[in-house]
Amino acid sequence: MTIDITKLEVLAKAASQGRWNQDGFEVQNDDINNYRVARCNWLADAKFIAAASPVEVLALIATGKQQAQQFKEWQASHHANYVAVAEERDQLRAEVAGLRTGYEAYERVNAELKAENEALRGVMSAVVSEIPGARISRAGNAPGHCHSIPGVWDEDNGSKAGKECAWCKVWNYAVSMGKGDRP
Incomplete structure (x- = not known):
C-alpha cells in the first residue's frame, strides 16, 4: 500500500x-x-x-x-565517507602491492648475494688451502709474516712501522671468510 x-x-x-x-x-x-x-x-x-x-x-x-x-x-x-574510505583502501592496496614487489625484488637480490657470497667463501677457502705454509702461520699474521703485534708492521720496518699490514689484513679476511665467519 x-x-x-x-x-x-x-x-x-x-x-x-x-x-x-x-x-x-x-x-x-x-x-x-x-x-x-x-x-x-x-x-x-x-x-x-x-x-x-x-x-x-x-x-x-x-x-x-x-x-x-x-x-x-x-x-x-x-556516500562521501564511503568514497573516501574506498579511495584510501585502493591507495593502501597499491602501496602494499608496491611493497610486495619491492620485497620480492629484495628477496631475489638477497638470494643472489648469498649465492655469490657462498661462492666467494669457497674460492677463499681454496686459495687459503693452496698457499704454502698457511697452516704454520701465526694467528693474525699472513704466511711468511712474523709481526710482533699480529697484522701490524714492527718498528724496524721504517715508514711502515706501526701501520696495519695489508697482506695480513687480506689473509685474515680470506681465512675468516673461508671458514664461513663474518670478518
Whole structure:
C-alpha cells in the first residue's frame, strides 16, 4: 500500500483546523462552537479520528519530511565517507602491492648475494688451502709474516712501522671468510 503524502497533506489542510476532541461516539472541534466532526458507531473509531486531527496529521507529515531530508543528508555524507574510505583502501592496496614487489625484488637480490657470497667463501677457502705454509702461520699474521703485534708492521720496518699490514689484513679476511665467519 502506497500512502500519497501530498494528497493527505492537502486533505488535512482543507479540514477544519483546531483541537479535535472525542466525546463518547462523537468527535468535535473544540475551537468551533457546536461543530461535530464525526459521529461513529464504534468508540475506538471516535478516539482514533480525534487523535488523527489535521493538526496531528500535518505535524506527522512535517516530521516525516524532516526525517527524509535528514536521511538524504546522512546518505550523501555516508556516500562521501564511503568514497573516501574506498579511495584510501585502493591507495593502501597499491602501496602494499608496491611493497610486495619491492620485497620480492629484495628477496631475489638477497638470494643472489648469498649465492655469490657462498661462492666467494669457497674460492677463499681454496686459495687459503693452496698457499704454502698457511697452516704454520701465526694467528693474525699472513704466511711468511712474523709481526710482533699480529697484522701490524714492527718498528724496524721504517715508514711502515706501526701501520696495519695489508697482506695480513687480506689473509685474515680470506681465512675468516673461508671458514664461513663474518670478518
